[in-house]
Amino acid sequence: MTDPTVYVQIADPKGNPTALYETREAGSVGWAGYLVTASVSLPATIGLTDSLSGPYNGAYIFCVDRPAILDTDPAGFAEQLSAYIKSSITANRAFFWLQSSTAPYFGTFANYGFQFGQSFNNYVVNTNMNAVLGANLIFNVQSSLVMTVDEANAQLLLSYPLTTNPLINLQTGKTIIVAATNVRMGVPVAGQSTGCAVFNASLSTATVFAGAPKGLQLGLQYAYYDGAQDQTLFFPVFALGAMPATLAAQLVVDPSDPINIVVGGAALAAGYLRSGMLLSGAPALPSAYVNQQGNALTLTPVGANVDNVTPPARAGGFAFASLSPLASTAASRNLYLTPTGTSQVATASVAAGAQIGLLGGLFGSEAVVFPSYSSSAEQNCLLCFVPSQAAYAPTFPFAPASLQQSGSGTLQPRLTDAYQTAWATLLPSGGAPTVYQAQPEGSPLYGVTAAQQNDVPPILGSTPPFLPFTGSTAAPFPLIAYSLTPTTSASAKTLTDYESQIVAPTRKQIISSQASATNLARSAVRKARHLGAKDASLQYSTSPQGFLVTSDPATGAYLNVLLGQSSNGAGGYLPFSFAQPVSDALESALQTNQLFLVAVNPVNLGTFNSTSEIAGWTFSAQVGHGVSPSSYANVLILKFCSGSLVERVTNPNQWTAPQDFSLAPDTAESTASIAYAGLAQWLQAYLADAIAKAQPAQPSARFYENFATLVQDPNWNGVLVLNADLSVSDLPPEIAGLAAGIDFSRFAAHHFGFTVSRVLADPTATPPLHMDGESSFFGLIDYEQPAYQQNIDNNVDPNVPVAVPVSGDFQFTVLLLQALFENTRLADFESRVQLSVATLFGSTVTQTVSNAVPGVSDGAKMPGNAVVLVGSYVAQSGDDSSAGSYVFQQTQTTVFQLNSNVLQAVAFDHVQFNTLSSDADTTVSRFIVWGDLDFVTLDATDGTGFDVLSFGSAAGTPALQLGAGLSFSNFTITLSSPNATPNVQTFAVSTSNLNYDLSSSTARENGLFKGFGLQLKSFITAGPNEMPANYGFLPVTSPLNLTTLSYPWQGVVYRVTMGGPGALASAAGFDSDLLLAWASSGTAGSTQTPVFVGLSLPGASPGAKLFSLQGVFKVAVGSISLIRQQIAGSERYGYCLRLDDIAVKILGIAKLPPDATIQFFLFGDPDNTGSLGWYAAWVANDSATQFTAKLAAPESRLLPVSGDRP
Structure with missing residues (x-):
């Protein structure tokens, strides 16, 4: 038998006793005080019965927290209490709650307490208490109630013999929505509900949950600041129309903590509620939560009982919460009801005790999996709501971060407690663990399960990643129900973004923090296991995009993640993969439902195989290379989430684990905000530039059109690398020569990535899944x-x-x-x-x-x-x-x-x-x-x-x-x-x-080529120290003003057909070569021209003036000149090549003619027909007798020149 509860006298720090007493029962939540106002001897303790009927004429005082002043100046506080009482009541006694445990302590008395006094043998309430719990809810305790003491349960009782008079009630407007059953209420002075008004009631669901202004809304409210004002999102949790018409409930009300915000997180985590409605009788409530198949879940609150004096910890029901900001005064805030405590979970589509996947949020690839309720189980897994949790997004939508906006890159807390609602957790049953499953949106994993190994064709079953965790009310997580229509003016996109960017990441982070044992086990597996080429004991899974995940089936540890592959040009493939060991941070990110990973830091990427070949070009994601505060390169993005790339890149608060992947190595914590803002700004500008270039009027539109569509498509998911460095070796061999003209500090792939790969399944093989061929890569190189x-x-x-x-x-x-x-x-x-x-x-x-x-x-x-x-x-x-x-x-x-x-x-x-x-x-x-x-x-x-x-x-x-x-x-x-x-x-x-x-x-028309019937033969580019003579050319004089050739020089060689020399000639034609050479020394405007005209004689040694006819006759030539003369009697001109001093020797002895010289003339047709003619003349040496004989050339000597002429 426990000792009765007593009030214990409070002494000051010096040990002096005071008139102020308190209960001190271990484990109590809340504070109960007692002030002796009579002039009597003060005992060390006062029993509960004596406190009411003894000579002390004492006042009952309650508060959710023990006032700190009691440790420093209890006597002074007693004086303040006495003064407050004297100013608030007449000759009666006082029963009241403090407004706060810190100054100012007192509120308007009628809102926090009532007077009572003795009437005959009873103690009767003489005034009404109208406790303003909120602008829309008042807790009424009315006069005429009789006060008694329940020693056994350490509580003060208020009751009335006529049960038809609702003297204890909750009122909205002019409507009483709840009245105490049997007009009976207890106020414990010890225990877990110390200072709470506790009473039973029958709740009319149509009345209580009617919504404003006649009832209270039931659900979860979240809020956000849109840059101008607060906006709210209200999510119904239960299908009110399908709920029972009445619900038996035990109500608790603490006027000093009407919305459960003062009691503190530890007490709430332990399940101690100050103000709310806890349901008795285990009613089955149809909820707005669904499983992964879309079937509605039934929640059955458990724990409360109308026979209990006070509700047990974590009893299921509804807690009072504020629709208004937390800082609002009681008189201005509107209240609503949010779930609290534990509930059994079941659905008709899942057998009792079988695994049920509670959908986490909006996206089907995130769920919390646990055994459904079974009446035969010794212990069931319970869904537990914890009230007074953060529900306000101080920044949403996230404004674009930039270096011009100070602090815009700071990682903000996604939810703060400026508004509050209930979060949830799963309390394990002691049997099968609670498992968190989160897969990137649109990329769930499938594999060959044991039941499908013999299927032909193979049918892959769901093999999601799993994260066993131990749920704790000390670490609940936000869990919104979406199957019922929310009350909000926000668009569907806003709701989706709020879940994706605010709620889901918060949930993921909290659940992951509770899986330390799993993470340790996974780390041990990754360190100890060496992944072989074939290992039948591993789990092989694939996604709709064709990603292949190799994992440890026992712990779920990722050992290898093959995102895609490309041909290596030698019959094999280059993997684009995260290979063993996969880091803890990367694994956690890859098991995120709303995955948007922006990586510029390679540390947590582990072994990253990032080289790919696309159509002979080499691409690689050298994450971390080329990163500076103002410029970024090799940025890896994994997107499997709602929203477009353009929307997601704007702010690091929308990214997955930015602290692990989005800060360059060695970034100081003090500059992290600037670094985040710099990266976000760079990404925004990068995408905006590409979208601008995709406009139809732009010259590069066709190259950017697909990318611009991709980055603005909220439904696109895949892998993307931006501004990937390219090197000399990355060019295809066919155009490797371009490297000489490229500035490689600016040479990069604008982007490359891939979306899908083809995967083939063979359950009889190891591994049973493999990529078939190349992944579907895309990309763009734009170098200017x-x-x-x-x-x-x-x-x-x-x-x-x-x-x-x-x-x-x-x-x-x-x-x-x-x-x-x-x-x-x-x-x-x-x-x-x-x-x-x-x-x-x-x-x-x-x-x-x-x-x-x-x-x-x-x-x-x-x-x-x-x-x-x-x-x-x-x-x-x-x-x-x-x-x-x-x-x-x-x-x-x-x-x-x-x-x-x-x-x-x-x-x-x-x-x-x-x-x-x-x-x-x-x-x-x-x-x-x-x-x-x-x-x-x-x-x-x-x-x-x-x-x-x-x-x-x-x-x-x-x-x-x-x-x-x-x-x-x-x-x-x-x-x-x-x-x-x-x-x-x-x-x-x-x-x-x-x-x-x-x-x-x-x-x-007047050129030598046409006038002399020349034929093009070759081109000479002379080397150093070479002259025309080295090529066999004799100088030809002309009337031009020429200067000597100097290096460098070059020339055009023509063939001059001189006719046929007859039977004495060798088989070769009787042709000469004419060289027209020039040097670069002659600049424009110079009067002297560096041109050389040269002739190479047929059959002669290079540069010689003697050529042979069948070795019998030798012809010697003197000077050679080129002239152009006007035709007599005509305006036409003709070119003539003259060879002077020609002599013929027979067997090297006789000279013909013996006393004369011969001149040879080769002339072109002045009409430019391409024909040549020649004649010869001899001159006698006898100066007294000199004559010239024209040698008429027969027609066979008038030679047409072959070849076309312009």
């Missing part, structure tokens, strides 16, 4: 040289070159490189590359003109001396749809004007760029040029025309119309660059395979 990008932004023609520094004769620059990848194929490709030309054929380029029609219309001056080539990709049809070739070629003529008085311009009509070879050290590429050599028209010293160069624009052609001339092909410029330093460029020019195209050439 800054000056070129500015041109494009300013609507400059994309084929206009940019001025770049040129250190040698040439400079190669990649202006644009755009490659779009879809379904692991190169879907679109566009490039512009530029060959800058500083020097051609030894002469400096002075100006570049594009798109001229030579001699007809002007071209446009270019800002840089360069030619732009357009790159494209030509896909090839066939079984291998990935086959194709890259083509880089010029699309419009570019004319380079030179500082030369010989070669005034060179036109590049067509240029091709190819990569020849690329090994470990060097890459070699080649430009092949088709074009025209535009030579000037030369004049003789007398001012008459002497156009030996023949090809080119007409004299007087405007500079912007130059470009006609001698058409050539196979002019090659070879580019070599070391792979280690690709921008170190080495060029080599070759004319060894130069070919001519007469059909495309422009030969001037």
Whole structure:
């Protein structure tokens, strides 16, 4: 038998007794005091009966908390109490609750207490107490109630013999919604409900839960600040229309804590409620909670009983809570009812005792799994609600973070207690554990279960990740019911976002913190286990996207997560995966329902295989590389959640575990907010820029269109890498030569990622699941040289070159490189590359003109001396749809004007760029040029025309119309660059395979080519210390004002057909070679021309003036000259090649003629028919007798020149 409860005298710190007493029963919640007001001897203790009927004339005082002043100045507090009582009542005694355990202690007496006094043998309440619990609820204790003492249960009783008079009630407006059964109420002075008014009542569900203004709302209320004002979201928890008409309940009311906020978290966690309605009789209540199959769950509150003096801890029912902000006064706040305590959980669709998956929130891939209620079980798992938990999102929606907004990147508490509601937890039954299942939205896992191993075809069953945890009322979590219509003006999207961004992450974090034993076991497995290629004991699962998860079946530890794969080009595959060991932080993130992971820190990614091959291009997510406070690269995003990428990136509070993944390594805690804001700002700008570029009017719209759609699609889920670094080795071998012209500090993949992979199942194999082929990768490379990008932004023609520094004769620059990848194929490709030309054929380029029609219309001056080539990709049809070739070629003529008085311009009509070879050290590429050599028209010293160069624009052609001339092909410029330093460029020019195209050439009418029936033969580019004589050419004099050739020089070689020498000639034709060479030393405007005219005689040794006829006759030649003379009696001119001092020797002895010399004349048809004629003359040595005999040439000696003539 326990000792009776007594009031114990309170002494001051010095040990002096006071008139103030209190009960001190261990385990009590709440405070009960007693003040002696009579002038009597003060005992050490006062019994409960004596406190009412003894000589003390005492006042009863209650409060949820013991006033701290009792430890410092109890006597002073007694004086304050006495003064309050004297000012509040007449000659009666007082029964009241303190307004607060701290000053100010007292409220209006009628709202917190009543007077009572003795009437005959009874103690009767003389005044009404109208305790204002809230603006919409009053607790009435009315006069005429009789007060007695219940010693056995340590409580004071208030009752009335006539049960029809509702003297104890709850009132909303003018409506009494609850009245005490039998007009009886107890106020314990000890125990877990100390200071609470406790009474039984029968609740009319239609009345009590009628909602404002006549009743109280029942459910869960959350709130958020939208930047302007608070907005509320009210979620019904029970289907009121299907509830029993009446509910037996035991009510507790504490006027000093009407909404259960003062009692404290520890007491609430222990299940001690101060104000609420606790249901008796275990009524089955249809709830708005559902299982994963969508079936409604029935909650049966348990624990309370009308026969109990006070309700037990965690009794199920409803707690009073405030619809208004917590800081509101009692008179201004509106109350509602929220679930509290424990309830059994069942549904008709699940057998008793079988596992039931309580849907967590809105998304079907998150649930809490536990055994459903079974009447035969010794102990059942109970759903337990804990009231007075945080329900206010101080920031929602999250405003975009930026470096300009101080603190905008700070990780905010998602929920605070500015508003409050009830959270929940699962109390284990002692049997099967409570399991939390959370999978990324839209990416649940399936595998071959034991029951399906023999299915043909195989049918995969659900194999979700599992996290056993021990639920605790000390760590409840938010759990909203969504199957009934919420009361709110918010849109469906707002509700979804609130759950996704606020509630679900909070729930995940709290539950994960209760799984320490599971996490330790998983860590041990990952450390001890070495994942083999094949292990039948492991669990293999896949998602609809084709992700493959290998896990430990006992603990659920993730050992390997294969997100996708690509071909390695050698018949195998490159995994894009998180390999063993998978970190605890990553595993937790991957088991998050609303997964939005932004990773710039590789530490918690573990072993991350991130290299992929897409259509010959190499991509990799080098997370952590290139990260700075203002710029980011290699940003990995895993999105499996509601909302679009554009919405999610705006604020780190919307990301999964940002503290683990979204801070660069070694970021100081003091700068974390700035770092988060910087990353969020960069992401916002990055996506906004891409969306802007996708607009139809933008030049790159087709490359960005898909990405812009993706990032704005709330339904898209997948893996994405932004701004991924690219290196020299990442280019396909076919275009490896582009590396020489790329600034690799700016070369990156704008993005790449993938969504789905094909998975095949074979239950008889190990592993039973494997990826089949490549994943569906997508991506974009968009490289633009800054000056070129500015041109494009300013609507400059994309084929206009940019001025770049040129250190040698040439400079190669990649202006644009755009490659779009879809379904692991190169879907679109566009490039512009530029060959800058500083020097051609030894002469400096002075100006570049594009798109001229030579001699007809002007071209446009270019800002840089360069030619732009357009790159494209030509896909090839066939079984291998990935086959194709890259083509880089010029699309419009570019004319380079030179500082030369010989070669005034060179036109590049067509240029091709190819990569020849690329090994470990060097890459070699080649430009092949088709074009025209535009030579000037030369004049003789007398001012008459002497156009030996023949090809080119007409004299007087405007500079912007130059470009006609001698058409050539196979002019090659070879580019070599070391792979280690690709921008170190080495060029080599070759004319060894130069070919001519007469059909495309422009030969001037009065030129030597047409006038002398020449045929194009070859081209010479001389080496150092080489002269024409080294090539076998004798100098030919002319009336031109020429200067000596100097290195570098080059020349065009023509064939001159001199006819047939008859039977004495060798089998070879009697042809000579004519060289027209020039040097670069002659600058524009110079009067002396560095041109050389040379002739190589047939059958002669190189440079010799003696040639042989069948070894019998030898012909010696003196001087050679080229002249142009006017035809007598005509305005026409003709060219003539004259060989002087010709002598013939027979067997090296006789000279013919013996006393004379011969002159040989080879002349062209003045009508430019291509025919040649010749004649010879001899001159006698006798000065007195000199005559000339014309040798008439027979028709066989008038030789037509083969070949076309322009």
